[in-house]
Amino acid sequence: MTNSIINASLAQLSQMLASKQVSSVELTQAFLTRIQQHNPTINAYIALDNEKTLAQAQAADARIAAGDAEALTGIPFAQKDIFCAKGWKTTCGSKMLANFVAPYDAHVISQFDAVGAVNLGKTNMDEFAMGSSNETSYFGGVKNPWDFDRVPGGSSGGSAAAVAARLCAAATGTDTGGSIRQPASLCGFTGLKPTYGLVSRYGMIAFASSLDQAGPMAKSAEDCALMMNVMAGFDARDSTSLDRPKEDYTRGLSAVTGSQPLKGLRVGLPKEYFATGLDAGVSKVVQDAIAEYRKLGAEMVDISLPNSQLSIPVYYVLAPAEASSNLSRYDGVRYGHRTAEYDDLLDMYMKSRAEGFGAEVKRRILIGTYVLSAGYYDAYYLKAQQIRRLIAQDFTEAFKQCDVIMGPTAPSTAFKAGEKADDPVAMYLQDVYTIATNLAGLPGMSIPAGFSNGLPVGLQIIGNYFDEARMLDVAHAYQQVTDWHQAMPKGIE
Numbered sequence: 001m002t003n004s005i006i007n008a009s010l011a012q013l014s015q016m017l018a019s020k021q022v023s024s025v026e027l028t029q030a031f032l033t034r035i036q037q038h039n040p041t042i043n044a045y046i047a048l049d050n051e052k053t054l055a056q057a058q059a060a061d062a063r064i065a066a067g068d069a070e071a072l073t074g075i076p077f078a079q080k081d082i083f084c085a086k087g088w089k090t091t092c093g094s095k096m097l098a099n100f101v102a103p104y105d106a107h108v109i110s111q112f113d114a115v116g117a118v119n120l121g122k123t124n125m126d127e128f129a130m131g132s133s134n135e136t137s138y139f140g141g142v143k144n145p146w147d148f149d150r151v152p153g154g155s156s157g158g159s160a161a162a163v164a165a166r167l168c169a170a171a172t173g174t175d176t177g178g179s180i181r182q183p184a185s186l187c188g189f190t191g192l193k194p195t196y197g198l199v200s201r202y203g204m205i206a207f208a209s210s211l212d213q214a215g216p217m218a219k220s221a222e223d224c225a226l227m228m229n230v231m232a233g234f235d236a237r238d239s240t241s242l243d244r245p246k247e248d249y250t251r252g253l254s255a256v257t258g259s260q261p262l263k264g265l266r267v268g269l270p271k272e273y274f275a276t277g278l279d280a281g282v283s284k285v286v287q288d289a290i291a292e293y294r295k296l297g298a299e300m301v302d303i304s305l306p307n308s309q310l311s312i313p314v315y316y317v318l319a320p321a322e323a324s325s326n327l328s329r330y331d332g333v334r335y336g337h338r339t340a341e342y343d344d345l346l347d348m349y350m351k352s353r354a355e356g357f358g359a360e361v362k363r364r365i366l367i368g369t370y371v372l373s374a375g376y377y378d379a380y381y382l383k384a385q386q387i388r389r390l391i392a393q394d395f396t397e398a399f400k401q402c403d404v405i406m407g408p409t410a411p412s413t414a415f416k417a418g419e420k421a422d423d424p425v426a427m428y429l430q431d432v433y434t435i436a437t438n439l440a441g442l443p444g445m446s447i448p449a450g451f452s453n454g455l456p457v458g459l460q461i462i463g464n465y466f467d468e469a470r471m472l473d474v475a476h477a478y479q480q481v482t483d484w485h486q487a488m489p490k491g492i493e
Contacts (some may be wrong), residue, residue: 006166007031007488010075010223013169014033015330016363017064017074024064026076027169028057028118029096034454035120036168038492040118041148044161047089047122056118063116067406071226078168080159081122083214084130084203085109092154092205093137096336096356106171106203106488108214120168124158127358128208128327129176131155132430133184133420136360141417146189146455146488148490153183154432159217160187165492169216170227173202176211177315178409178434184217185409185445185458190475191217192224194436195465196441197242200235208322209240210440211315220485221447221475225249228468244466252473256480258299265474267293268402273433279412281452286408287479289459291447293406296477302404305394310387311435312428317371317384318439323361329373330356363424365409392440399464404474408433409446409458433460443468447475449486456487 003028008016018021032050039045053076060074084090084102086109091097105113114120126136133135134142134157142157144150145165152161156173160183163171173180175193184191192215206212216227228249235241267385269290274283294300332338332352357365371380398405411432420427437444442465446458459478463471479485 001491005139006034006485008326009220009225010072010169011139013075014071018069022372024057024060024118025054027074028076028120029490030051031120031168038165038167038193038322041398042145042161042167042424043140044123044142044158044167045078045121046091046093046124046366047160049088049251052087053118053120053250060116060118067283070115071237072230074114074118074161075169076118076120076157078120078171079109079113080171080173081125082174082205083109083172083399084205085122088119088122090122090205091138091177092129093127093139093359094356094361095138096330098337099139100335104203107200107238108231109203109218111230114375117230119369123162123171126155126157127361128323129155129174129179129207129212130197130323130360130364132178132182132427133415133417134158135417135421136358138358139452143417144414145492146188150455151186151417153186153410153414155179156217157482160184160189163217163219164191164489166488167249170216170223172214173217174212175438176207176213176215176319177438178481180215180217180430181434181444181446181458181460182410182430186414186456186469188456188484189217190220190224190445190447190485191215192228192445192468192472193437194232194468195443197240198468199231199379199468200233200238201236202237202241206326208319209321209326210322213438220479221472222250222253224445225253225472236302243258249469249472252469253476255295256477261473261477262293263297265298265404266301266402267298269406270303270308270407271303271304272308275408277432278408279431279452282410282412282457283394285450285457286459290406292478292482296481298326303398303401303405303432305398305436307387307390307394311391311439312432314384315431315435316367316390316428317380319362320368321381322368324365324372327357327361327365332356379435388439391436395436395440404467404471405462406458409460413452413455413457437462441465443471444470445475446477446489450484
């Protein structure tokens, strides 16, 4: 029974709860038991409160019994520790917030609460979402369930490991430069970064405000669609939230019928995504997935994104600039870490920030402060904003020729812990295929496409603005004829 629960899709779990095959308390307890068993090794969760979690499950059972259940009522989710959750410790993976208990709920948390979902706990992450390996967390690195010597990707590494190891039914994450999609590729599950502004950032601790976007992390495209139905929607408390009608993201999902269900779909293949720097094993898996899409009837179109090669330098000017501004609030006065001994106010600021922030966060604050300083603003920050516009225009031109864009999610499979820790540039290059969509504000997702040397490989699908439903349909069609998304790491059954 336990295996059928932990491997079930969200729709299957919803049906099991509705038909009384299992209660929310039983379902939740099954995941809590797995967390107790495997989390000491994997380190996916950094905040657990079984009493709160089981109370939510009991409330969900009462709601189901009263006939007031929705699709995700009673289903246990993991929440990335970047989202404020009332009464829960919310640390953002940093010593700076190690003892901060959120006094309110982020919009994403309140949306899940409103439908009666269960919060299993808060997941580990790179400090303030700055990292591609989940090695910068104050609470220690997260291990990849496929190989404990390797990283799960980042910054949503805790959520990624929890989904892959079946320590939750699904999880939330955030994506600033690939932090949902890259871990999805490295851990072998489906992750979606929505169009910027589609999911409210209210109560989500800010890294780079013009890039951050919350999204679902789950086993399949269908699961992500069900989560998007809950997460997406206008929120007046967030000035970047888009006021548009609610959508049903499951509307296009159906069983594959006919020999070519995707006939007429034009898939763009950017030549820049298949050039030097892409691991040969990853390239083969991606090409095999593209061949499968050809069998499904999709037409391949060669396209170019000429400015995509500038994505990383542009991102690492703009994101640190915004981070240096957003993180200036952590001064040891109102909340956050305060040093024990200091001489005056300035000394308190300096010592509190020096002790509270880790090395990667300090590096980005310094870079961001530098590019925003007098004499350098025009040369760096303004120029980066101009190139950002060119990158967005490349996508606009590309979507005149195709409906979706496909390519690799990450240039390699999961690398070993510590392998890139001393080389920030090598670490930054992990996001070479994902950053451009954040700069343009476009939706993107990663789906499992196979394995290279026993490690998962993701296929990236990029859509036009607000085209999440089509992307999910395209991903779902592939997952109807393949079973890569059902693979589970060995040794953690």
